[in-house]
Amino acid sequence: MPYNQTVTGTITIDVLFQLHLQHDYFVKEIYFLAPLPFNASGIVLDTEPRKIGSTGPIDFHCPEANHTCMQVFRVEVDTSLVQQDCMGPLRARADSALREGVVANLSRGTGYTYVPELSVPVRFSNGKPACPARDEPDYEPDLPVIAAGFNDFPWSYSRMTILRDKIPMRPIRGKWRLRQLQSFDQRQYNRITPVVAPVTRSFVTLNPRFHLLPNVIIGSVQLDKPNMIWENLEIDTTLLPNGRNILFFRSDSFIAPGTTFPDAIPWLQGVNHTFSGGKPHPGGTQSAVLAFAFFVDNPQPPRPPAPPSPEPSSGPGNSGGGNGMSM
Incomplete structure (x- = not known):
């Protein structure tokens, strides 16, 4: 991209x-x-x-x-x-x-x-x-990276974002602080009552290998909470290998069986959709995933000096020519 x-x-x-x-x-x-x-x-x-x-x-x-x-x-x-x-x-x-x-x-x-x-x-x-300037004098546009997961009832879709920070394009080292990781269901984010698909898990891990069957590797879990999040995350890159690493961020939203989604979109006045058509949802968990690579380049510790070579012995049975025997 x-x-x-x-x-x-x-x-x-x-x-x-x-x-x-x-x-x-x-x-x-x-x-x-x-x-x-x-x-x-x-x-x-x-x-x-x-x-x-x-x-x-x-x-x-x-x-x-x-x-x-x-x-x-x-x-x-x-x-x-x-x-x-x-x-x-x-x-x-x-x-x-x-x-x-x-x-x-x-x-x-x-x-x-x-x-x-x-x-x-x-x-x-x-x-x-040009895009029109917003009227608010202190307005700063938020253009985060966003991942979303939809199904047949997309006005309940799950989203997550890294809201205040950019994905690193250059190698990083030391402490890496990500500002305002956010996971949410679209209706909950827009304060719709009742909440129809609340976020039931927010999960961040590093370097997972979920498809390494049957020995799945979960990776280094950085965050695992049973609800929506809006918080910073600090990662100690000195604990990671130098080179390419993967950040994996997933948000789950549970939909109760029998839930019916309204077709009106309250935050877009006058706009209606008929995705659900009044049909009750059979229930389940929908997810969204954001995963990207980043590169680590921490200084490597100096190698310890090699131990000195033992001096050849001039004792009996050894002339120093290397004909000894070891057990």
């Missing part, structure tokens, strides 16, 4: 997509979305998701059960389709569906449409009108 970079015209992005033990599903499209335009009061003017790049229809799936499959897809993204020039989120999203012949069973989690999304800040520069 062109993280924190200026983008102009058409850019090429290679997307590595992985399916982990998901034989029943196939990925049907990977695409990029333009940021939503807003006015000087911060009100979104148009909620229509506008694609600015897509693979088109695809059929990517694992040919065998209980396998992890991966493939790289090249997407041409036309940033000139974005209506405003300024810092804004570039959003990558993928749609999945059940493969032909697979019987849906929502009580077991089979049958949902799963949609992961990753949003990173970029600066759009295509000679378009």
Whole structure:
């Protein structure tokens, strides 16, 4: 992703997509979305998701059960389709569906449409009108990296973000402080009552290997709490190996069986969606994951000096020529 970079015209992005033990599903499209335009009061003017790049229809799936499959897809993204020039989120999203012949069973989690999304800040520069300045004199735009997980009821989607800090682009050393890690369900974040999908776990670990079956490696757990978080996290990189490391951040939201999601979107006045259609949710846990690599370069401790070589003995039976015998 062109993280924190200026983008102009058409850019090429290679997307590595992985399916982990998901034989029943196939990925049907990977695409990029333009940021939503807003006015000087911060009100979104148009909620229509506008694609600015897509693979088109695809059929990517694992040919065998209980396998992890991966493939790289090249997407041409036309940033000139974005209506405003300024810092804004570039959003990558993928749609999945059940493969032909697979019987849906929502009580077991089979049958949902799963949609992961990753949003990173970029600066759009295509000679378009500048984004309107917010009226508040102390306003500072938040353009964090955001990961989200949707299903068929996406107005209950789970999100997490590193709100106040940037992902390190250069090697780091010593104490690394991440400001304001945040996990939340969208309705809870916007103070909707009652909360329909409360966050039930926030989890951060380093260098996990969850798909190293059967010997899964959880990694170095940095945070594990049974609720939503909004806090800083300090990582001692001297305890990590130099070179490439992985930070893994997951948020879980529990949905009680029988929950019905309202179609109104209270924080977007006059905007309604009919995703749930009044159908009760069969219940379960939906998750979002944000994982990225970072590099550590701590000074290595000096090597201890090599012990001195023993001086040759001139005693009886040894002429110093190295013909001795050791037991």
